Amino acid sequence: MNDTSEKSSPRPRATILGGGPAGLMAAERLARLADVHVFDSMPSFGRKFLLAGKSGLNITHGEQLEAFLARFGEARTLLEPALRAFPPNAIRDWAEALGIETFEGSSGRIFPVAMKASPLLRAWLARLRESGVSFHARHEWQGWTEDGALRFGTPDGEATFTADVTVLALGGASWPRLGADGSWTPFLSARGVETAPFRPANCGFDIQWSEHLLDRFAGSPLKSISLSFCGRTVKGDFVVTKTGIEGSAVYALSAALRDSLEAGANTVLMLDLAPDRTLSQLASALSAPRGKTSLANHLRKKAGIDGVKAALLREIAGKALLDDPAKLAHAIKNLPLRLDRPRPIAEAISVAGGIALSELDESFMLKKCAGVFAAGEMLDWEAPTGGYLLSACLATGRAAGEGAARWLRRS
Numbered sequence: 001m002n003d004t005s006e007k008s009s010p011r012p013r014a015t016i017l018g019g020g021p022a023g024l025m026a027a028e029r030l031a032r033l034a035d036v037h038v039f040d041s042m043p044s045f046g047r048k049f050l051l052a053g054k055s056g057l058n059i060t061h062g063e064q065l066e067a068f069l070a071r072f073g074e075a076r077t078l079l080e081p082a083l084r085a086f087p088p089n090a091i092r093d094w095a096e097a098l099g100i101e102t103f104e105g106s107s108g109r110i111f112p113v114a115m116k117a118s119p120l121l122r123a124w125l126a127r128l129r130e131s132g133v134s135f136h137a138r139h140e141w142q143g144w145t146e147d148g149a150l151r152f153g154t155p156d157g158e159a160t161f162t163a164d165v166t167v168l169a170l171g172g173a174s175w176p177r178l179g180a181d182g183s184w185t186p187f188l189s190a191r192g193v194e195t196a197p198f199r200p201a202n203c204g205f206d207i208q209w210s211e212h213l214l215d216r217f218a219g220s221p222l223k224s225i226s227l228s229f230c231g232r233t234v235k236g237d238f239v240v241t242k243t244g245i246e247g248s249a250v251y252a253l254s255a256a257l258r259d260s261l262e263a264g265a266n267t268v269l270m271l272d273l274a275p276d277r278t279l280s281q282l283a284s285a286l287s288a289p290r291g292k293t294s295l296a297n298h299l300r301k302k303a304g305i306d307g308v309k310a311a312l313l314r315e316i317a318g319k320a321l322l323d324d325p326a327k328l329a330h331a332i333k334n335l336p337l338r339l340d341r342p343r344p345i346a347e348a349i350s351v352a353g354g355i356a357l358s359e360l361d362e363s364f365m366l367k368k369c370a371g372v373f374a375a376g377e378m379l380d381w382e383a384p385t386g387g388y389l390l391s392a393c394l395a396t397g398r399a400a401g402e403g404a405a406r407w408l409r410r411s
């Protein structure tokens with residue numbers, strides 16, 4: 001057995017399990033006080049963070065703090081102090097201190113100017129190494145030994161490691177090939193820590209499309225539409241996929257849609273293909289005589305509907321409707337998309353579920369495991385896309401790191 005538990009420094013020893021944004025932030029807060037060791041099962045650190053960078057790395061959001069906090073729903077109570085202690089402007093300052101300039105887009109979303117994660121991650125890991133943090137890749141945490149040491153599977157066999165304090169930051173269970181796969185849950189359950197089952201969040205949904213629609217339009221984006229469900233309307237874009245729909249407007253409603261499907265309800269998302277025009281404007285435009293103009297051209301000229309929008313209209317409303325301007329206008333503004341099921345967790349942007357928030361004290365320590373703290377997506381909260389996910393991972397990582405530092409000072 002490759003036993004890594006030899007301790008040579010008089011400083012306390014802190015272990016961080018999981019080298020994503022939450023774990024790295026916890027490491028940063030502990031580095032002044034302790035010898036910090038970050039372990040990750042993957043060959044390198046921050047893989048999901050790098051993937052988030054592929055779509056620009058929406059790191060936080062610039063809206064008013066009250067609106068920002070409201071995005072976390074019921075989890076707000078536990079998360080609020082951490083989010084207030086590391087709010088969006090502090091995240092921007094933190095990135096800037098790493099040499100990463102950020103900007104606020106027209107939607108309020110905040111991105112690095114470079115629109116990627118790699119420069120930020122590189123600078124962050126370098127600064128952590130300079131401050132003495134040690135990194136251990138290819139170490140998969142596999143619970144505790146009987147005498148309380150951390151157990152790891154490594155390419156060289158099992159290894160153990162003792163620590164004065166531990167921060168768990170093992171992520172959720174989406175995109176498992178990037179490292180976070182939820183395999184840690186049995187180790188916490190064995191210690192009596194309650195976890196809620198993982199469920200997809202910010203996910204796509206299955207819809208049975210016709211062969212014709214799939215052949216011609218799978219992968220096509222629908223821009224400037226609105227989607228409505230249960231009294232909430234979201235303007236934006238989505239994509240027709242081989243299996244159904246996905247994209248930002250769908251993600252924004254996905255928690256309610258998922259809950260409805262899980263409850264066994266008939267779940268219908270209403271699509272408005274022309275949200276900037278009223279029903280009567282559309283109906284009167286479409287009533288204009290079309291002469292020899294084809295219906296497709298008439299729709300395009302009078303209602304701005306063509307391509308995948310026209311195909312969806314035909315697919316869902318049926319051809320019979322298309323000759324009646326009033327019914328056609330109504331269908332353009334109220335196209336029902338009947339959803340079958342959410343896409344699997346592995347494809348979701350994030351998850352709901354994980355460690356029950358009731359298991360944590362206000363410093364993010366597990367009440368049933370003294371000296372063990374937890375942060376990031378492995379906690380049972382969910383939030384929409386828009387920078388809220390990374391904001392909460394960074395903020396809870398920071399809070400757990402500070403909680404762990406206070407705990408070390410006290411003990």
Ligand SMILES: Cc1cc2nc3c(=O)[nH]c(=O)nc-3n(C[C@H](O)[C@H](O)[C@H](O)COP(=O)(O)OP(=O)(O)OC[C@H]3O[C@@H](n4cnc5c(N)ncnc54)[C@H](O)[C@@H]3O)c2cc1C
Binds near residue numbers: 020051175375393
């Ligand atoms: C495609 C995509 C795009 C995204 N874009 C954005 C975005 O623009 N803005 C935003 O706010 N959020 C975005 N997110 C979400 C965001 O990336 C995550 O919420 C965030 O990375 C979670 O951070 P974390 O540190 O909690 O977990 P993770 O980043 O998942 O890190 C957990 C780490 O723990 C390691 N680990 C897991 N199990 C073990 C084990 N047993 N032993 C050792 N190590 C283990 C993993 O290898 C991983 O490195 C995106 C997600 C996806 C999938």
